[in-house]
Amino acid sequence: MMNSTLPQIAMIYTNAPSELAEFVPESLDIHYYSSVKKLKKALRSNTPEKIFFHIIDAQSESDSIEIVDYVRTALASHSSTLVIFVSDTVSTTPSQIMNKADVDDVIRLNKEDTTFVQRKIARIIKRIIINKKHLMEKDAQVNMLTSVNRFSHQRQNIQALIASYAEALLQFCGGHSGLVVTPAKVTSVQTSQPSISQSQLDTVDDDTKQYIINLALQCKAPVVNLSPELEAMQALIEILPNPVASYLVFPLIVYNNNLASIICFISEDALDSVSTTQLNVMRDASLQLKIILERRFAESRMATHYQRLKETLAELQTTQNHLIHAEKMASVGHMAAGIAHEINNPLAFVISNFDPLDHYVETLISMVDLHEQLIQSINEIEQPVNQKLTQSIQSFKQTSEIDFVTEDIKALVHDSKEGLLRVRDIISDLGSYSRKESLENQLLNLSEVISETVRMLKYELSDEVEVQLLIDSDIQITSHKGFIQQILANLVKNAIQAHATSDKQTQQKIIKVEVTEKTECVLINVSDNAGGIPEKSRKHVFDPFFTTKDVGKGTGMGLSVCSNLAKKMHGTLTLAPMEESNDLDTTFTLKLPKQVGDE
Incomplete structure (x- = not known):
């Protein structure tokens, strides 16, 4: 459903434009050229779909063939229609020119049958217009299908992809204005052509917007309404840039739910090109979009579930490590009573050793004092005092069992040391066992x-x-x-x-x-x-x-x-x-x- 209003621009190479006036339609926007160089320069900037050449003598014939070769070879343009007009005065026949130049047609300008020539030129122009129209429809179709594929190949935001597709769909169906409708809001489709702006759309009352939302979201497949009732949306119709003769509703369905719908408003002159084939293309595109969107949503959900599973697995791993340590600490708890008993045994005899050790130390101090006095008396050379101190030392040595003290104190110190070492080993073993170690080997x-x-x-x-x-x-x-x-x-x-x-x-x-x-x-x-x-x-x-x-x-x-x-x-x-x-x-x-x- 392409717009039939197409530009009709033509370039004509001629040295006698007056001779062509009665044959060429006045509707054409004609640009005349008499210089080969100027025409080539113009063609480099813009190659139109129609180029005519006027042969009136041998020189213009040579120039025309040269330009044709330039268009087909140098510019590699095979879509432009090239037609040569041959004057009655030229002896070269159309078939001879066709053999020399890669042109679409050769027409002899027979002044005796002007009507026939005019009709032939009109048919050529009409064929060019139809071909151009089909080419534009094909480009619009390719653009629309490319927009469909973007949903699967590009990881853009889904709203941006829908907006891009809505613009391509609007071009394909020949619409002049479009809307993207979701359950929450209505937005305008922005195109290079004059269309309704979002600020204009915001002025439409809520009742009209709700009617449009209900109308759009109830559709489950693309549909064209050729005789629409526009009364309920009159507030919207009044601000559209062109009259509305019909509209297309294109829903985007995901798991039987209408994700969004695109409404394209079509004017009267675009309805002439309504095509069943194009409707079928849109239905196929709708089905393809449904598959792509459902796959995309499934991939998104799968990615979300994968991330949740990954986080859950990490939590389980942490929990398992905590459980392992908890089991170890539970064992430590069961050991606590026995460990307390095991530590108390060496501590008890270590503590009990300190009573005799205290007595032994006092004895040894007294013995040392006596020896000090003896040494002092020896230095003073007081014989009676020396004898008395010597007797006191011997007596103290016998009564305090000094030999036993010196022997037993070594045993007490040794046993105390062993007991304390045992306590240290128990605590060390327990600490080594209960410590939360790293997973390094x-x-x-x-x-x-x-x-x-x-x-x-x-x-x-x-x-x-x-x-x-x-x-x-x-x-x-x-x-x-x-x-x-x-x-x-x-x-x-x-x-x-x-x-x-x-x-x-x-x-x-x-x-x-x-x-x-x-x-x-x-x-x-x-x-x-x-x-x-x-x-x-x-x-x-x-x-x-x-x-x-x-x-x-x-x-x-x-x-x-x-x-x-x-x-x-x-x-x-x-x-x-x-x-x-x-x-x-x-x-x-x-x-x-x-x-x-x-x-």
């Missing part, structure tokens, strides 16, 4: 790590339970110390608790920690002979919140957390089948790669 000596862990749990062991460590002192791996300690502490503590609650009668209660070195990995087995885990419970031991302990005595998170820690170190934590535990009842195997990434 380090080279570890497994013998030292396991010994330190078992030593920390020694206070929970009764005299009836024997812990056996079968570890090669040279085994080293690169892994996470804190994770390994937390897993081993949990497994050993479970074994201790299993012995405490077991009804099994055994000569010796055993917890065995054994390390086996393989080519690419190490296996750490923690076993006990406390009666084993019931078959129905074995497949659930690593499930979160599963516990066989009484209510309030276990969270059921210990082994689940340990399993996740093993996976973090690229290893596994498994419960061996009962038949593989040999003479023991329960065996947990922690399998770890020697180097991170090996397993």
Whole structure:
């Protein structure tokens, strides 16, 4: 539906314009040229769709052929229509000229049949106009479809894309004014042609705007109203730059919802070119836009969901790290009573040592005073006094058991030092275990790590339970110390608790920690002979919140957390089948790669 008002400009090369006057239509906007150079200059600036040449002699024939060749070759213009008029006085025939020049037509100006020549020229001009019209329609169609593709290829704001498409659609349908209508507002389509401005549109009353919104948003497919009732929108019609004979409503549908609608107002002279083909093109464009918009909205939602999932995963990771540390701190809480007892034992005998130490120190001070007096009397050479002091020293030495004091004070100091060192080691082990370490791996000596862990749990062991460590002192791996300690502490503590609650009668209660070195990995087995885990419970031991302990005595998170820690170190934590535990009842195997990434 293109506008039929097209410019009719023509260039004519002639040396006798008066001869052409009776043949060329007066409606043409004609520019005459008699100079080849001036015509070529004009053609470089603007090549019109119609160029006529007037041959009246051999020179004008040569010049015309030269200009034709210049247009077709130098300017590479094949869309311009080139027509040669041949005067009656020229002997060259039209067919001969057609063989020499790449022109669309050659017309001999027969003055005896002027009407025939005029009609032929009019037909040529009409054909040019129709071709130009089809070309403009094709350009408008390409422009509209390109605007459709921008919705998928460009990440512009959706409102900007709709405005761009509305302008292309307005050109395609030959409309003079357009509106973009959403459920919230009505905006004008800004074009290079005179149209309604947004400030003019703002003056329209709210009732008229609401009518337009209802009219536009109820459409589900492109529709042209050829006999519209304009009374309800008269306030809008009055401010449009041209009269309205029809209007097009083009909806943008997303998931059966009208995202927005474009209204194009069409004048009377543009209705003559209403085409079913163009309506079909618009329907196809509407369907394509629907697919593109739905895909774009789906991608947007997917991106939003992906970001939310990413944030949730990060939160879960943080929560998991907190849970791991919380499980460790829960173990520390359970250890607190035993640790207090373990620290109180060395502190008690250290404190009790200070009473005799205080007495011993006073004794030694008195002994030193006596010796000082003796030395002073010797210096004064008073024999009776010397003898008396010597007797006093011997007597004090016997009554205070000075030899025993000097011997026992060394033992007291040594025992006190050992007790304080024991307190230091307990606090150090507890601090090392409970510290929230980073996830960095380090080279570890497994013998030292396991010994330190078992030593920390020694206070929970009764005299009836024997812990056996079968570890090669040279085994080293690169892994996470804190994770390994937390897993081993949990497994050993479970074994201790299993012995405490077991009804099994055994000569010796055993917890065995054994390390086996393989080519690419190490296996750490923690076993006990406390009666084993019931078959129905074995497949659930690593499930979160599963516990066989009484209510309030276990969270059921210990082994689940340990399993996740093993996976973090690229290893596994498994419960061996009962038949593989040999003479023991329960065996947990922690399998770890020697180097991170090996397993």
